[in-house]
Amino acid sequence: MINVALAGKGKIIRPSKGKLIIYIPAKVHNDSAFPFKARQDVEIKIDGDKLIVRGKK
Incomplete structure (x- = not known):
């Protein structure tokens, strides 16, 4: 489970x-x-119904 400190409503434009x-x-x-x-x-x-964003090094 991911621990989320803050969450908000985003938007795709x-x-x-x-x-x-x-x-x-x-x-x-x-x-x-x-x-x-x-x-x-x-x-x-994309992993199923999730969008995973990772920083590139």
Whole structure:
């Protein structure tokens, strides 16, 4: 089970053909436990009904 400190309602936006943006609310990404930085490359994987996002090293 994943321990979630903060949660919020996000949104998937399609600003142009071929692109999707995932909106993460400020109360989530401003939390000190949020593991990513702006413009950081990430690995995205689909696992059943879950979207898994991992930081790339």
